[in-house]
Amino acid sequence: MHPAPIDGEVLSSWLHRIAACYSTDLNLLGDDIGFTLGRSAPDDIDVAPPHGMIDVLTERTGVTPDRLRQMSVAGWVPWLLDTLEPVPDGFDTYTRQLSVLRPGGKQKTREVPWWRPWLLSPRLPSRACPDCVAATPSPQPYLLLWAIPIVSSCPVHGCWLEDTLAARGRFTVWEFDPPTPRPAPGHILTLDQRTHDAFAAGHVELPRRRVHAGIWFRLLRTIIDELSCPLSENRKAVSDLIRQIWAEAGYRARDGQSLWYPYEQQPEMVQRHTMEAAATAVMLLENSAITGSGSDAALFLPSPHSVISDGTPPPPPSPKIGERPSLRVAFNAAVEAARINHAEARTLFDLATYKRNGADDIHGVVNAFIELGIPLDFHHASSIANLCNTQNK
Ligand SMILES: [Zn+2]
Incomplete structure (x- = not known):
C-alpha cells in the first residue's frame, strides 16, 4: 500500500511519503527499487529522475509514466525549458x-x-505555503511549483510562500513554530x-x-x-x-x-x-x-469589441469543378479548420513538426500557431511528456 501522489506534488515528496509508510527513508527506498541515491537525492530526482526509475515506479505503483514525469522538471521539457542541458545560446x-x-x-x-x-544551481529553493502545509498531515506533500522560483505566492490561500527553514520537503521547524501567513497583493x-x-x-x-x-x-x-x-x-x-x-x-x-x-x-x-x-x-x-x-x-490589452456572430464559421472558398486548390487556399482552409477543431489542430501540429527534432523547431511551430490564432489546448498537460519523448527519439 502507498499514498497516491497529489496534484502538483514533486517526485521526491511522494517517494518520501511512501518511505514514511514503511518507516524507512528515501535512500533506503531507492536501494529497494534498484537505485543508489546520493546525499542530493531530492534535488537530483526532482530535476531529472535516474534513467529507468519512472518505469520501475509505474510497475510497482500503477501510477502512469506521464503523471510521474510531470512530477519533476524534466517532464516539462520543452515547455518550461527548451532542454535540460544548458546550451550556448x-x-x-x-x-x-x-x-x-x-x-x-x-x-x-x-x-x-x-x-x-x-x-x-545546484539546488532548488525550499519554500512553501503555510496554509497548505497546515492543512495536511505529516509528512506533508511538497509541490513542484514551490521548488521553482517562477511563483512567489499561493493563489489558493492568497499568501506569500515562506522559507521552510529546513531541507526541502521537511517541515520540522514549522511544526514547532509555524509561520504566520502574510497576505500577497x-x-x-x-x-x-x-x-x-x-x-x-x-x-x-x-x-x-x-x-x-x-x-x-x-x-x-x-x-x-x-x-x-x-x-x-x-x-x-x-x-x-x-x-x-x-x-x-x-x-x-x-x-x-x-x-x-x-x-x-x-x-x-x-x-x-x-x-x-x-x-x-x-x-x-x-x-x-x-x-x-x-x-x-x-x-x-483588453479584448477588442467585435461583431457577435451566431458561431457559424464562414464557408471556405471552394475551387471550381476541375480546378485544384492552390497551396495558399488549401493552407488557409487547414488553418481555419484547426482554429475550431482540436483534431484538425493536432493533425496540423503533427504535420508541421514532422521530422523536426529540435526544441527551436518545436517552439517555432508553437509560435506560428499562436500567430495564426490556433488554440494549442489539444496539447494539454498530460500529453506534454509524450510529445517530448516523441520529439527526442
Ligand atoms: Zn496554500
Whole structure:
C-alpha cells in the first residue's frame, strides 16, 4: 500500500511519503527499487529522475509514466525549458524571441554559460505555503511549483510562500513554530494563478487570447529580462517606462543592482522584487496605464469589441469543378479548420513538426500557431511528456 501522489506534488515528496509508510527513508527506498541515491537525492530526482526509475515506479505503483514525469522538471521539457542541458545560446533563444516592454530584435546578445531558465544551481529553493502545509498531515506533500522560483505566492490561500527553514520537503521547524501567513497583493496572486494554470491545464487565459503554457513561461521570463537589463541599453522612452514600473512596484530601478545577473543568479530578495515588478508591469499593461513597445504587448490589452456572430464559421472558398486548390487556399482552409477543431489542430501540429527534432523547431511551430490564432489546448498537460519523448527519439 502507498499514498497516491497529489496534484502538483514533486517526485521526491511522494517517494518520501511512501518511505514514511514503511518507516524507512528515501535512500533506503531507492536501494529497494534498484537505485543508489546520493546525499542530493531530492534535488537530483526532482530535476531529472535516474534513467529507468519512472518505469520501475509505474510497475510497482500503477501510477502512469506521464503523471510521474510531470512530477519533476524534466517532464516539462520543452515547455518550461527548451532542454535540460544548458546550451550556448540558450539565454537568447528563451528570453529574446518574444518582446513586451521593449521593441523586439534590438537587444544586446548575451551569452550566459550554464544557464537554464528558472533553475538555480545546484539546488532548488525550499519554500512553501503555510496554509497548505497546515492543512495536511505529516509528512506533508511538497509541490513542484514551490521548488521553482517562477511563483512567489499561493493563489489558493492568497499568501506569500515562506522559507521552510529546513531541507526541502521537511517541515520540522514549522511544526514547532509555524509561520504566520502574510497576505500577497492581488497582482502577484493573478500572475501566480496564471502560472499555476499553465502547469495544471497547459494553457493560460490572457485578455486577448488563450496562450500555451510554453508561451506563458517565455512571456514571463521575457518581461523579467526587460526589467532587469541595464537601462542604458534602451532608448529613453523605454528606460523611462521601466523606471516607472519599478517605482509603481515600490523599488529602485532594477532593485538597485549595479551589475547584471540573470534572474536565476540573483539573490532571493532581488528575485522576489523582480517578480513583483513583473506582476506590476502586467497589471499596468492590462489597465492600459502603460503601453509596451514589444510585439507581444498586445496580448495584455483588453479584448477588442467585435461583431457577435451566431458561431457559424464562414464557408471556405471552394475551387471550381476541375480546378485544384492552390497551396495558399488549401493552407488557409487547414488553418481555419484547426482554429475550431482540436483534431484538425493536432493533425496540423503533427504535420508541421514532422521530422523536426529540435526544441527551436518545436517552439517555432508553437509560435506560428499562436500567430495564426490556433488554440494549442489539444496539447494539454498530460500529453506534454509524450510529445517530448516523441520529439527526442
Ligand atoms: Zn496554500
